Amino acid sequence: MNATPTPLDFRPFGESTPRPGNPVKSIHVDPKGAQDSVYVRATDFSIFYGRAEAVCKVNIDIYAGLVTAIIGPSGCGKSTFLRSINRMNDLIPSCKTSGQLLFDGVDVYDRRLDVTVLRKKAGMVFQKPNPFPKSIFDNIAYGPRLHGVKSQAQLAEIVEQSLLQAALWDEVKDRLSANALGLSGGQQQRLCIARALAVNPDILLMDEPTSALDPNATSRIEELISELRGKYTIIIVTHNMQQAARVSDYTAFLYEGALIEYGETRQIFTNPTRKHTEDYITGRFG
Amino acid sequence: MRISTRKLLDRSFSSVGVISIALMGLILLVILVPIFRKGIGALVFEATVEHRRLILDNFDHGDDLELAAEIKSAREARQPVYEMVQAFESRQQAKIDSLRPDLETLAERDDSMGRLVARRLKRLGPDEDFLEQVETIQQLVPRLREYGDGDDAPKEIAAISSGITRITSQTLAFAELKEVLYDLLGPAPGEPMPQLTRKQYGQTRWEKARETIDHLFFIERWDYSGPGMGTLVREPRVEQFRETEIEPLFAYVEGHAEAMLQPRWTLYWGFLTDKPLDSHIFGGIYPELIGTIYLTLGAILFAVPIGIIAAIYFTEYAKAGRLISFLRACVSTLAGVPSIVFGMFGLAFFLNVWQLPKGVLAGSLTLALLILPVIIRASEEAIRSVPHTYREAALSLGAGRWRTIVTVILPAALPGILTGIVISMGRAAGETAPIIFTAAASVAAPLSLNPLQAWDQPTAALSWNIYNLCTEHEAADEIRHVQFGMVAVLITVVLALNLFAIILRARIAKKLKG
Numbered sequence: 001m002n003a004t005p006t007p008l009d010f011r012p013f014g015e016s017t018p019r020p021g022n023p024v025k026s027i028h029v030d031p032k033g034a035q036d037s038v039y040v041r042a043t044d045f046s047i048f049y050g051r052a053e054a055v056c057k058v059n060i061d062i063y064a065g066l067v068t069a070i071i072g073p074s075g076c077g078k079s080t081f082l083r084s085i086n087r088m089n090d091l092i093p094s095c096k097t098s099g100q101l102l103f104d105g106v107d108v109y110d111r112r113l114d115v116t117v118l119r120k121k122a123g124m125v126f127q128k129p130n131p132f133p134k135s136i137f138d139n140i141a142y143g144p145r146l147h148g149v150k151s152q153a154q155l156a157e158i159v160e161q162s163l164l165q166a167a168l169w170d171e172v173k174d175r176l177s178a179n180a181l182g183l184s185g186g187q188q189q190r191l192c193i194a195r196a197l198a199v200n201p202d203i204l205l206m207d208e209p210t211s212a213l214d215p216n217a218t219s220r221i222e223e224l225i226s227e228l229r230g231k232y233t234i235i236i237v238t239h240n241m242q243q244a245a246r247v248s249d250y251t252a253f254l255y256e257g258a259l260i261e262y263g264e265t266r267q268i269f270t271n272p273t274r275k276h277t278e279d280y281i282t283g284r285f286g
Numbered sequence: 287m288r289i290s291t292r293k294l295l296d297r298s299f300s301s302v303g304v305i306s307i308a309l310m311g312l313i314l315l316v317i318l319v320p321i322f323r324k325g326i327g328a329l330v331f332e333a334t335v336e337h338r339r340l341i342l343d344n345f346d347h348g349d350d351l352e353l354a355a356e357i358k359s360a361r362e363a364r365q366p367v368y369e370m371v372q373a374f375e376s377r378q379q380a381k382i383d384s385l386r387p388d389l390e391t392l393a394e395r396d397d398s399m400g401r402l403v404a405r406r407l408k409r410l411g412p413d414e415d416f417l418e419q420v421e422t423i424q425q426l427v428p429r430l431r432e433y434g435d436g437d438d439a440p441k442e443i444a445a446i447s448s449g450i451t452r453i454t455s456q457t458l459a460f461a462e463l464k465e466v467l468y469d470l471l472g473p474a475p476g477e478p479m480p481q482l483t484r485k486q487y488g489q490t491r492w493e494k495a496r497e498t499i500d501h502l503f504f505i506e507r508w509d510y511s512g513p514g515m516g517t518l519v520r521e522p523r524v525e526q527f528r529e530t531e532i533e534p535l536f537a538y539v540e541g542h543a544e545a546m547l548q549p550r551w552t553l554y555w556g557f558l559t560d561k562p563l564d565s566h567i568f569g570g571i572y573p574e575l576i577g578t579i580y581l582t583l584g585a586i587l588f589a590v591p592i593g594i595i596a597a598i599y600f601t602e603y604a605k606a607g608r609l610i611s612f613l614r615a616c617v618s619t620l621a622g623v624p625s626i627v628f629g630m631f632g633l634a635f636f637l638n639v640w641q642l643p644k645g646v647l648a649g650s651l652t653l654a655l656l657i658l659p660v661i662i663r664a665s666e667e668a669i670r671s672v673p674h675t676y677r678e679a680a681l682s683l684g685a686g687r688w689r690t691i692v693t694v695i696l697p698a699a700l701p702g703i704l705t706g707i708v709i710s711m712g713r714a715a716g717e718t719a720p721i722i723f724t725a726a727a728s729v730a731a732p733l734s735l736n737p738l739q740a741w742d743q744p745t746a747a748l749s750w751n752i753y754n755l756c757t758e759h760e761a762a763d764e765i766r767h768v769q770f771g772m773v774a775v776l777i778t779v780v781l782a783l784n785l786f787a788i789i790l791r792a793r794i795a796k797k798l799k800g
Binding site: 086088091093116117119120122123124126128130131132133134142143146147179181192195196199 | 673678685689
């Protein structure tokens, strides 16, 4: 990053450049040229649950505007790492970190950081679709309302834009006041993506977003990820290696808390440099 | 296990379940049906003309012209009774008067007897009340007998005393008859109006009137002459009045009771909206009803915010530790403390330390303490059962902890919290012990509907007055219908509250589920 922002230099909602996304990150990135726009940088970053080390000394640069997949067997710490980026791990009292994690140049674990601002910039999509038991409109409007948008017209605009971006608008535009739990699983997940987009984040953290969905809904989500690529920095944790190969530009392979290999997806899947990676992607273990 | 055995077991399990539910329903019916059957009698009953007169006089309900016509025809039907009584009285009066010359001769004697009779004579005469005259001369009898045993007794003494005895024996029976008639019909026309409301009217309820008529026809007494327990003997009262003017009265009352009292099926809504008269013998239970509503809502008002905040603290903020487990144990213990202890605490703390007046506020606060543990427990459970994913979603969108609780967790926990509130509402409405010292009064003016005027007033309440009317009322036997009416109303209030909350909860749950 060119400037060195102070830890609290987050723009409040509404002042940032209008959607879609920040123009700097909305360029169609040539993976090779993107090296200088690092969005998330971990330096010797470790996460502990009590004494157990869940992620150890990870060094990784995640590039702006690209889709980065994190793969690895169950329990390898990939979800833990993802959740540490927007500090969702704070919910677990025993969770501690060491090393440094920079988010848009800001130290995520700086004590002066307002975690709500961080989370506003880092939208998250969870493993199981988790819409609130409210109407579709209220689900999407929840975030903007939280960040101070009061005008009904503005909210309606945000809701429409977010649903359009999440490719859900056509399906729900006639029943925005219906309860979100009445939607199908795939629709619910796209609703959750729309809800995350509604607060105008820079980055989308997706924690196995399709693991609870059927193949049809999964491919809709994957299409959506491709559409969002370029507009948002996307980090997706997935069990499904075909999915990682299909949607991501970069892939990181985590094993037992350590980052084994990180590189362009094509290279990881065709020509991995490490034996472990090869074993995993060819299905010898995991 | 063989499939047939498994089927048999399945079937027997389900039949045990069905039987136990049916049993529970049956028990409920056995308890509730008689209460409601008797309680409904306070609202729906055959009211006599006396009842209509009473509520018109005291509460101004009813059509006064129609009632005037009714009263007129009832008077006409009663007139023969009064005439028979009158005729009997004047004949007895004539008998007393016939004794007068003899008594006057006796009064001329210059000894203690003469002076006594002279004094008594002043209280005899047509202006005096007939029954009082009888009493006056009756008291002479033992003295006369004593005097008659002496040596120089005049011959007329024996004649006088036997004459008096003849009069009095029948007159005592007549006095009893008059009392029963008074119970039935109220004061006779022209009689002075008594102070007590209960003496101003005859029987207002037809079933009570029929009991009174039975008393009129039969004298009941216990006969202990035989071996073992006494037996109840019913003697027709008419036997005492054979060949007097009263004799036809019984047949007349039997034939004309309905005309005299004009019973009619009535729905007396005033039972809920009128204030009681003459310590609940007449009138309604409005003060109790409004008092119970005030106390219950007051308790909820104080307990619910505190309870929910405490539950939020326990579930969302408190870190596991000794202090928290201790606090939790305290809450559980509080839930099991007998309610009278809360009542004593309310007296000691709210009245004596805080110097609150005995009234709605102090009572509500005491009840609030009583239901607080239930509300805390239910809210805690409800909040805990909100899926963790809701919390994560809200937090990931940048909501703070408090915003997450207010906008996501509490709405999702609302049905469970409501259940706790409903249970405790029923409890607060029914509790007696906590309000005895802090709010309850047996007789109190109905509370103002403005809480600012009502908060420091002691009040009647259904729970307390049910107890009070059943145990301490001077005529507890006479007002069973009021007692059962109150119980039925209390149960109905609690059931209605429950029903309301169940519907509310179902609607919210439906909204949450989509």
